[in-house]
Amino acid sequence: MTFLSPDLLDRIHSRAEETDRLNSFPHEDLAELTAAGYLTAFVPQEFGGAGLTAEQICAEQTRLAQAAPATALGINMHHIIVGLGRHLVASGIDSGRQILEGAMNGDIFAFGISEPGNDLVLFGSMTEARPDGEGGYSFHGLKVFTSLSPVWTKLMTFGRDDSGDDGPHSVFAILDRERGGFTVRDDWDTLGMRGTQSNSTMLEGAHAPAEQVLQRVEPGPSKEPVIFGIFSYFEVFLAATYLGIGNRAIEVAAEKVKTRRSVLHQDVYANDPDIRWRLASAALRMNSAAAEVTLLARDLDAGRDRGDLWYPQLSAAKNAASEASLYAVEQAIRSTGGSSYSNSNELSRLYRDVLAGLFQPSDQESLHSSWANVVLGPITE
Known part of the structure; x- marks a missing residue:
């Protein structure tokens, strides 16, 4: 059984060439995928979503990429953050609930991890995470390959906190687009995957209050x-x-x-x-x-x-x-x-x-x- 209908995928495929040629974001694809419930497909049923498994999302992503690779890659980032929410909740960390509840309320999540020249990627950040004294953080640094940059409402990001006596820590948090504190650069002019519109994002003090901090952990690979x-x-x-x-x-x-x-x-x-x-x-x-x-x-x-x-x-x-x-x-x-x-x-x-x-x-x-x-x-x- 498949989630995305063949007719929907045919329509998405019919627009893929123009999206690539114009170097534009596939707004029509996103609207149709949203209407089909695909952005909440990976949200567990107890939170109101369709409750698809990771295996099922993989199958749908493969089918979507056959129709339009850039559309699939962009939506992929939203599903990753929803998956993170699922894993946090399953691990007993309540901060993950905001992701699942946000997705059900229409939020579109983007992935703000990669930084220019940083081959540590997820295991260490060059972005500063400055504590606000109340459990929240402001973020200062440049993120690249930020897919869905024209449309995201929430950005999952991380930075390095050097303020504590316990050594440097990586701070992962959710940023709200409406709060500002960032600039999206119009710099996505690439060889391929043009429809993802993965523009660079300069974090200029973008703030996450305490309730939007997901975890503060030691840098490096871990089971956190x-x-x-x-x-x-x-x-x-x-x-x-x-x-x-x-x-x-x-x-x-x-x-x-x-x-x-x-x-x-x-x-x-x-x-x-x-x-x-x-x-x-x-x-x-x-x-x-x-x-x-x-x-x-x-x-x-x-x-x-x-x-x-x-x-x-x-x-x-x-x-x-x-x-x-x-x-x-x-x-x-x-x-x-x-x-x-x-x-x-x-x-x-x-x-x-x-x-x-x-x-x-x-x-x-x-x-x-x-x-x-x-x-x-x-x-x-």
């Missing part, structure tokens, strides 16, 4: 609910979204080679053994990556304890999905010929969109470092 909640849903939902790009590329190529004819062989390319091998190899890579993502999502739903392997395995699934999808798009382009080099060809857009997966955490360097520690242990003196 706010860290694990963000990391786990970010990686698995991102992976599911990239799967949609690879799947769509194979669909487009399969349609094309059934009609594209070889003058040399006087037959359609779908009967050429080399072309068949290319698309089959792409489908095999996608099949393996999809299985990896699905299993992780099921384990998140079941609350399975993978111990110290959770973080490296989540990173591995994201990388498997993004790399498999990149491979699938490349094989699709090779199979369909020079027409795919045109900007008007969907495969050209899919190629530009899938490249974003190279830069989103966890990247290849971080992944291999993590797995080297799994296999060999830390570097010795």
Whole structure:
């Protein structure tokens, strides 16, 4: 059973090319997805939502990305924050309730974590979190890749608090757009994923009162609910979204080679053994990556304890999905010929969109470092 109807996805797909060409935000997509209840689909039923599981959201994100990758990637960030809310509440941390209740009240959540040049990403911030003396914080620093920047109502962000005697801590909080204290820069002019409109956000004292502080934790990888909640849903939902790009590329190529004819062989390319091998190899890579993502999502739903392997395995699934999808798009382009080099060809857009997966955490360097520690242990003196 699927949540998003085929007709809705067809309409979203019909607008994807124009959104990319105009470098604009897909407002119509958002309106239709909101009306369909998709922004509250991951909210538990006891809070009034549809109560879909992580596995089900992954499946829907893959389908949405097949229709419009940038729309899916933007909405992905909202689902991640809702997932964080779910995890906090399940862990006995009541600050997560505001996320779930906010989503039910129409809030759109954005993800304000990444900073320029900061390869610690979630595990340490360069943004200042200054305490207000009443349990709240004001935030000062630059966040990049802030998807949904034209429309978010709440921004989940974090910064570094150096004020205490207990050493530096990372402070995670929810900011209200209506309170101000920030500037959104109009700087999203990228190769692909243009519809996410992930403009940079300069935090200029944006304030979160005490009740909107989610957690204050020591920097670095940990099992703290706010860290694990963000990391786990970010990686698995991102992976599911990239799967949609690879799947769509194979669909487009399969349609094309059934009609594209070889003058040399006087037959359609779908009967050429080399072309068949290319698309089959792409489908095999996608099949393996999809299985990896699905299993992780099921384990998140079941609350399975993978111990110290959770973080490296989540990173591995994201990388498997993004790399498999990149491979699938490349094989699709090779199979369909020079027409795919045109900007008007969907495969050209899919190629530009899938490249974003190279830069989103966890990247290849971080992944291999993590797995080297799994296999060999830390570097010795």
